[in-house]
Amino acid sequence: MDIASRPAEPDENTQIADAAPPPQAPPVIHREDYLPPAWLVPEITLDFRLGIDETRVTSKLAVRRNPAGNGAVTLRLNGDQITPISLKVDGEHVNDWRLDGPDLLLDLPGAQHLVEVETAVNPAGNSQLMGLYASNGMLCTQCEAEGFRRITFFPDRPDVLSIYRVRMSGDKARFPILLANGNCTAQGENGDGTHWAEWHDPWPKPSYLFALVAGDLVANHATFTTMSGRKVDLNIWVRPGDEGRTRHAMDSLIASMKWDEQAFGREYDLDLFNVVAVADFNMGAMENKGLNVFNTRYVLADPETATDADYDAVEGVIGHEYFHNWSGNRVTCRDWFQLSLKEGFTVLRDQLFSADMGSAAVKRIEDVRVLRSAQFPEDSGPLAHPIRPDSYQEISNFYTATVYNKGAEVIRMMRTMAGPERFREGTDLYFARHDGEAATCEDFVRAIEDGTGLDLGRFRLWYSQAGTPQLSIRLEHGGTRAVLTATQTVPGTPGQPDKQPVPVPLRLALFDRDTGTHSGERLIVLDKASDTFVFDGFAKPPVLSINRGFSAPVAIEFERPAQDLVFLAAHDDDPFARYEAMQNLVVQHLVAAVGGGLSEAERGAGRAAIGAAFAAVLADPALDDLMRGELMILPAESYLAEQLLVADPGAIHAEREALKAWLGRECAAALAALHDRAVGVAYGRDAAARGARKIKTQALNYIAAGDAGEGARRAIAQYHAADNMTDRQGALMVLASLDVPERAEALADFHQRYQGNALVIDKWFSLQAGAFHPHVLEHVRALAGHGDFTMSNPNRARALYMAAAMNPVAFHDAGGEGYRLIGDLIRRLDPINPQTAARFVPSLGRWRRIEPARAVLMRAELERIAAEPALSRDVLEQVTKSLG
Ligand code: TRP
Ligand code: ZN
Numbered sequence: 001m002d003i004a005s006r007p008a009e010p011d012e013n014t015q016i017a018d019a020a021p022p023p024q025a026p027p028v029i030h031r032e033d034y035l036p037p038a039w040l041v042p043e044i045t046l047d048f049r050l051g052i053d054e055t056r057v058t059s060k061l062a063v064r065r066n067p068a069g070n071g072a073v074t075l076r077l078n079g080d081q082i083t084p085i086s087l088k089v090d091g092e093h094v095n096d097w098r099l100d101g102p103d104l105l106l107d108l109p110g111a112q113h114l115v116e117v118e119t120a121v122n123p124a125g126n127s128q129l130m131g132l133y134a135s136n137g138m139l140c141t142q143c144e145a146e147g148f149r150r151i152t153f154f155p156d157r158p159d160v161l162s163i164y165r166v167r168m169s170g171d172k173a174r175f176p177i178l179l180a181n182g183n184c185t186a187q188g189e190n191g192d193g194t195h196w197a198e199w200h201d202p203w204p205k206p207s208y209l210f211a212l213v214a215g216d217l218v219a220n221h222a223t224f225t226t227m228s229g230r231k232v233d234l235n236i237w238v239r240p241g242d243e244g245r246t247r248h249a250m251d252s253l254i255a256s257m258k259w260d261e262q263a264f265g266r267e268y269d270l271d272l273f274n275v276v277a278v279a280d281f282n283m284g285a286m287e288n289k290g291l292n293v294f295n296t297r298y299v300l301a302d303p304e305t306a307t308d309a310d311y312d313a314v315e316g317v318i319g320h321e322y323f324h325n326w327s328g329n330r331v332t333c334r335d336w337f338q339l340s341l342k343e344g345f346t347v348l349r350d351q352l353f354s355a356d357m358g359s360a361a362v363k364r365i366e367d368v369r370v371l372r373s374a375q376f377p378e379d380s381g382p383l384a385h386p387i388r389p390d391s392y393q394e395i396s397n398f399y400t401a402t403v404y405n406k407g408a409e410v411i412r413m414m415r416t417m418a419g420p421e422r423f424r425e426g427t428d429l430y431f432a433r434h435d436g437e438a439a440t441c442e443d444f445v446r447a448i449e450d451g452t453g454l455d456l457g458r459f460r461l462w463y464s465q466a467g468t469p470q471l472s473i474r475l476e477h478g479g480t481r482a483v484l485t486a487t488q489t490v491p492g493t494p495g496q497p498d499k500q501p502v503p504v505p506l507r508l509a510l511f512d513r514d515t516g517t518h519s520g521e522r523l524i525v526l527d528k529a530s531d532t533f534v535f536d537g538f539a540k541p542p543v544l545s546i547n548r549g550f551s552a553p554v555a556i557e558f559e560r561p562a563q564d565l566v567f568l569a570a571h572d573d574d575p576f577a578r579y580e581a582m583q584n585l586v587v588q589h590l591v592a593a594v595g596g597g598l599s600e601a602e603r604g605a606g607r608a609a610i611g612a613a614f615a616a617v618l619a620d621p622a623l624d625d626l627m628r629g630e631l632m633i634l635p636a637e638s639y640l641a642e643q644l645l646v647a648d649p650g651a652i653h654a655e656r657e658a659l660k661a662w663l664g665r666e667c668a669a670a671l672a673a674l675h676d677r678a679v680g681v682a683y684g685r686d687a688a689a690r691g692a693r694k695i696k697t698q699a700l701n702y703i704a705a706g707d708a709g710e711g712a713r714r715a716i717a718q719y720h721a722a723d724n725m726t727d728r729q730g731a732l733m734v735l736a737s738l739d740v741p742e743r744a745e746a747l748a749d750f751h752q753r754y755q756g757n758a759l760v761i762d763k764w765f766s767l768q769a770g771a772f773h774p775h776v777l778e779h780v781r782a783l784a785g786h787g788d789f790t791m792s793n794p795n796r797a798r799a800l801y802m803a804a805a806m807n808p809v810a811f812h813d814a815g816g817e818g819y820r821l822i823g824d825l826i827r828r829l830d831p832i833n834p835q836t837a838a839r840f841v842p843s844l845g846r847w848r849r850i851e852p853a854r855a856v857l858m859r860a861e862l863e864r865i866a867a868e869p870a871l872s873r874d875v876l877e878q879v880t881k882s883l884g
Contacts, residue, residue: 026393028392029392029393029395031335031389031391034334035070036066036069037155037157037159038065038066039063039069039075039076039155040063040065040066040160041154041160041162042062042204043062043163044060045167046058046059046060048166048168048170048212049168050139051170052123053123053124054121054122057118057119057121057151058118059118059119059152061114061115061117061154063112063114064111065110065111065112073107073109074107075115075155076105076155077103077104077105077155078155078157079103079104079149079150080149080150082102082119082150082153083119084104084117084119084153085119086117087104087117090113091116102149104153117153121150121151126150127833128833129280129794129833130282131143131147131150132150132151133280135280135281138217138239139212140212140293141210141211141293142282143208145208145336147208148210155207157335158206158333158334159334159438161206161332162206162207163203164181164182164199164205166181166198166199166201166212167197168196169194169195169196170196171193172193172194172195173193174215174216175215176216176217177214177237178197178214179197179211179212179276179291180197180199180211180212181205181209181290182199182201182203182290183200183270183272186198201270203270203330204436205329209287209332210288211286211288211293213237217239217240217276219236219243220235220236220238220246220247221234221235224258226257226267226268227267228267230267230268231271232257232271233273234254235273235275236250236253236275237275237277238299238300242277242300245299245302245306248315249298249300249314252314252315253318255319256319256323259357260322260323260326260353263353263356264424264427266325266326268325269325270289273322274290274291275292275299276292277300278296279795280793280794280795281293281294282794282833284297285317287320287321287324287329292322294318294321296758296759296795297759297795298313300314303685305759307725308694309726311685312354315354315357319349319350319353319354320347320350323353327342327345327346330431330436331431331435331439332438332439333438333440334439336395337388337392338388338441339395339403340404341440341441341443343407344406344407347408348408348411348412351363359624361576362575364549364575365630367408369636371401371405371406371409372636373639374401375405375406376639376642377638377642377842378400378401378842379402379466380468380849381845381849382494382845382881383494383882384466384493384494385402385403385493386402387406388463388464390495393873393876394838394874397877402466406553410553414445414448414452414456416523417523422451422453422454423452426448427447427451429448429450429451430444430447433447442460445460458503461502465496467493468490469488469489469552469554469555470491470554470555471488471504471555471557472487472556472558473485473546475541475542475544477538477540480536480537480538481535481536481538482510482534482538482541482542483533483534484534484535485530485531486504486526486530486531488501488502488504488554489501489529494884503525503527504554505524505552506523506526507521507522507574508522508547508548509522509548509572509574510535510538510545511542511543511544512542516570518573543564543567544558545572545577546558546577548572548574548576549574549577550580562585562589565581565584565585569585569631575627579631582631583635585609585613586634586635587635587639589610589659590635590656593655594648594652610663611663611667614663615666618632618671618674624687624691625678625694625695626690627691628691628695629694629698632695632698632699632702633698635656637649637656637808638806638808640652641850646849646852647849648850649811649812653772653809657705660705661705662706664707665707668707671703672703675699677692678693678695678696679718681693683724690726693724693726693727696727696730697726697730697731697733700730704734704738708739709740711738712740715732715738716735716746719732719735719746725760732747732750733771736767736768736770737773738773739773739774747764747768751764755788759795761796762795762799765788765796766799766803768803769803770803772807772809776804777818780804781821791829792832792833794836797825798836798839801821801825802839804822805818811843816858819860819861823865825840826838826840826841826865826875827864830874831870834873837872837875838877841878841882842878842882844858845862847859859883862882
């Protein structure tokens with residue numbers, strides 16, 4: 001046996017594999033196996049000699065035996081597709097190192113040493129976009145979660161914190177701008193066409209927060225003065241030509257910095273904050289210390305090319321990454337099982353920020369819509385996991401709606417129970433107590449307990465149990481007393497068959513039917529399997545408004561007459577509850593219709609109730625248009641499918657479309673008037689103008705459903721008259737679903753008008769792949785062969801294929817063509833970019849909840865993927881779990 005392949009002794013990094021794994025199965029990492037690192041790296045010096053095809057990296061690690069470790073002599077340095085070119089210990093070349101799989105092991109006799117490793121990487125050949133890679137001639141890094149080990153050998157785990165000094169040199173013409181974390185301490189010319197820069201980050205950080213960028217970039221520069229008077233230089237770096245589209249990102253950054261001081265008392269801690277926009281990026285953005293790297297789509301925005309939703313996304317993501325400076329960087333995660341410690345908390349912080357910047361009511365509704373359409377299906381499917389998972393094979397697969405969005409909801413519940421002021425005392429204590437540390441979710445909960453005085457004993461179950469709690473509500477009335485009975489069950493999930501009841505905070509109000517008012521909101525906490533709550537002083541049965549503001553991320557079953565929902569849709573003073581009443585009215589009706597259980601009379605009565613509530617929404621002068629636009633949105637097909645044990649996607653689509661068309665005809669005059677009014681409002685970034693644009697396309701959508709000719713006429717007019725992307729994209733979206741001649745004309749115009757603008761061409765792809773057009777699958781196949789399509793840019797690949805995977809008409813094609821499309825995509829994308837490929841698997845993984853004919857086809861597609869010889873860990877984990 002060659003020395004390089006000799007298996008290593010178990011050490012703090014050797015995780016225990018499950019017994020008798022199938023041959024291809026990657027090892028399972030368990031949360032309970034955590035051990036502190038045997039060695040620490042208080043300081044690291046990195047030297048990069050930059051090149052697109054080859055970059056040489058020399059890394060000097062000052063290593064010190066961890067007094068809290070197991071005393072092992074072996075230092076484990078993680079690697080991934082790199083080999084050591086040379087290795088020195090304390091200045092001397094050594095040969096007695098060995099490899100354990102991709103990792104480098106070295107026995108060190110003393111308590112501290114200097115380890116020097118040289119590696120070489122090929123950025124241009126890095127299509128996974130993890131580690132150091134090339135994008136449009138620029139070099140950049142992505143190290144979270146385990147990308148640093150693709151650059152150099154290192155204990156690549158978040159509980160090893162180091163002070164970084166970085167030097168880089170490279171061709172000045174190719175890489176005029178050289179950036180890394182922290183502050184630039186020196187720079188100069190080498191006299192041979194190359195130049196160099198040195199950077200120093202004074203804050204100890206884990207390797208996943210390391211970043212380097214080199215390329216031809218221009219900055220939008222501004223300054224911000226912090227609450228203690230520190231002047232910070234802010235730069236948003238983009239490719240030359242894009243600087244005119246950075247203003248909103250800069251405004252959002254400045255607003256984020258101010259907001260974090262006011263809302264959480266958090267001040268920025270360096271003299272420089274850089275943001276770089278990169279066109280090839282696996283996710284939204286990355287919070288590297290002092291050097292955030294962003295997907296271009298969350299930086300670039302102007303009215304011509306970005307929709308109102310794009311503007312909101314830029315603001316939200318800029319805020320999110322900035323807020324990580326405290327929730328993630330100053331206090332980081334001990335291990336990746338604690339991911340929600342930084343992500344759940346930071347999502348809550350960005351949600352609260354966006355709520356304060358715009359309409360809090362609309363923001364809450366949007367956040368709940370995301371949770372229900374993305375997270376609820378995760379919780380009820382084969383990939384269900386708690387917000388703090390117990391095991392994983394590939395950590396990239398756990399950057400999920402559960403960890404992020406449910407994680408945020410769990411912390412929001414603590415805030416609801418404590419109240420905002422006491423919650424702030426909890427977070428202050430958390431930051432003070434754990435600053436500079438790698439902490440756990442348990443540390444966070446304990447700090448909130450100590451700071452707020454809450455007892456979160458049972459509440460911790462929200463961290464350990466997967467599954468969406470199902471509540472059943474009953475309200476009985478007798479005399480002057482109303483009695484609310486609430487029961488809960490948490491459904492079994494893979495590996496967790498038996499669950500315990502969790503504390504569920506419910507904000508509620510009891511309305512007087514005659515006056516349309518209530519006597520104040522109350523908060524109850526259901527912390528048992530079943531409980532009753534008594535309310536006195538009601539001469540008549542009140543109307544219950546419950547889970548106001550979506551105070552708990554639960555599903556509620558509450559049978560009640562449609563007229564109560566119509567009442568709440570018209571009168572509830574909690575905007576979320578009002579939206580919810582409207583949604584419930586539609587859900588109740590469509591679920592019954594899909595089940596085939598509606599007589600013609602019942603169908604008529606159901607539609608009439610919805611029609612009346614809908615008409616009231618269109619006409620209510622007290623509603624602002626942003627909120628009106630929200631109330632007009634029908635529940636998504638994926639959410640409707642969630643309501644059914646086994647869903648027939650064809651029937652759901654047909655019923656939902658039929659209702660939309662009926663509303664379009666029934667309310668034709670009011671919708672036309674609304675559209676006309678909205679068309680008359682000039683472009684502006686204010687709430688009134690944004691609201692007008694929102695209802696404009698909403699109205700158009702219903703008009704087109706009711707009358708394709710009239711819809712096409714108005715859509716093409718809106719398309720050509722548009723002086724902004726919101727209106728133009730909205731009109732084109734409506735046209736894309738219609739089988740009319742104007743469709744092709746408008747699509748061709750759009751492509752021609754925006755060619756060369758990658759983010760807008762992405763819209764052109766998604767719009768067509770997301771359309772409810774009878775030939776959508778043909779369109780998608782044709783688009784895959786279009787000259788602008790490429791699999792190697794994740795934004796473009798997602799624009800086409802994620803839109804198709806999320807489009808029930810395309811994906812759930814009865815012949816299985818949609819499943820085949822996504823299956824083929826996964827198999828072709830996996831060798832290029834496994835992280836992105838794996839994100840498509842959950843759509844096929846839903847097969848158990850789909851009617852049997854389609855379920856067989858979905859499963860067969862998963863099996864075809866599983867049969868592929870060299871699958872990535874990413875895809876293999878998701879496919880194996882989905883086949884279960
Ligand atoms: N931490 C990042 C965020 O939430 C997201 C992230 C994790 C990421 N892994 C990534 C981004 C890989 C890009 C690539 O803000
Ligand atoms: Zn994040």
